Amino acid sequence: MKLLEKINLLLINYFGVPPRSKKLPATIDLLIATILSQNTNDKNSFRAFQNLKNNFNSWNEVRNAEISNIENTIKIAGLGFQKASAIKNLLEELYISESNYKMKLLAELSVEDSINYLTKFKGIGVKTASCVLLFSMDRNVCPVDTHVNRTLNRIGVVNTISPDKTFFEINKNLPEGIAHSLHTNLIRLGREICKPKNYNCLICPLKKICKYEPKSFLPKNRSKDRSFMLLDNV
Numbered sequence: 001m002k003l004l005e006k007i008n009l010l011l012i013n014y015f016g017v018p019p020r021s022k023k024l025p026a027t028i029d030l031l032i033a034t035i036l037s038q039n040t041n042d043k044n045s046f047r048a049f050q051n052l053k054n055n056f057n058s059w060n061e062v063r064n065a066e067i068s069n070i071e072n073t074i075k076i077a078g079l080g081f082q083k084a085s086a087i088k089n090l091l092e093e094l095y096i097s098e099s100n101y102k103m104k105l106l107a108e109l110s111v112e113d114s115i116n117y118l119t120k121f122k123g124i125g126v127k128t129a130s131c132v133l134l135f136s137m138d139r140n141v142c143p144v145d146t147h148v149n150r151t152l153n154r155i156g157v158v159n160t161i162s163p164d165k166t167f168f169e170i171n172k173n174l175p176e177g178i179a180h181s182l183h184t185n186l187i188r189l190g191r192e193i194c195k196p197k198n199y200n201c202l203i204c205p206l207k208k209i210c211k212y213e214p215k216s217f218l219p220k221n222r223s224k225d226r227s228f229m230l231l232d233n234v
Contacts, residue, residue, distance in 0.1 A: 086123025
């Protein structure tokens with residue numbers, strides 16, 4: 001999509017190129033860290049991950065641990081039992097299928113097949129799987145969270161009702177090499193400018209190409225037209 005390339009360049013001009021670690025994390029580490037990050041903030045999920053690393057000598061030891069022990073170790077990240085079950089299930093299934101946790105099979109699969117493979121594990125959705133592909137394997141895949149979903153719908157790139165549908169729509173023909181900067185800067189745009197309610201269109205770097213028409217900016221004779229009641233709460 002040429003529009004995505006244009007959006008990426010405009011965001012880079014405004015926010016800059018997002019920094020990225022030169023050393024990619026191990027796939028299994030990032031996968032477990034991403035499970036821990038669900039429905040919590042970065043600080044708590046990082047502490048939960050560090051607790052796992054500090055309290056267990058290996059992922060194999062985590063696999064053999066009682067769920068209650070894992071749950072207690074990661075409780076700061078919330079949803080302890082749910083996340084502990086997902087982590088233990090993942091490790092058990094990987095051990096059965098690969099006898100280790102290196103996940104080398106992913107390197108041989110296409111993006112679509114990789115997503116299908118990862119989402120078969122309990123507790124792993126499309127966003128988690130796509131984050132692993134981007135941040136651990138440097139695949140040209142743009143994960144979609146609520147911020148990315150909201151901004152791309154407002155801009156007019158997609159007309160979808162969920163992050164997963166937006167993900168599959170934009171990644172069908174994602175221009176090569178833009179996934180990391182596009183994903184990271186769209187999140188920043190959604191957090192700082194294109195917020196769910198207190199958005200600031202006047203300073204938005206995409207205002208010239210954006211199709212969103214905030215209700216407060218509409219002429220009075222159009223303010224009651226329901227066709228303009230757009231996605232304020234996406």
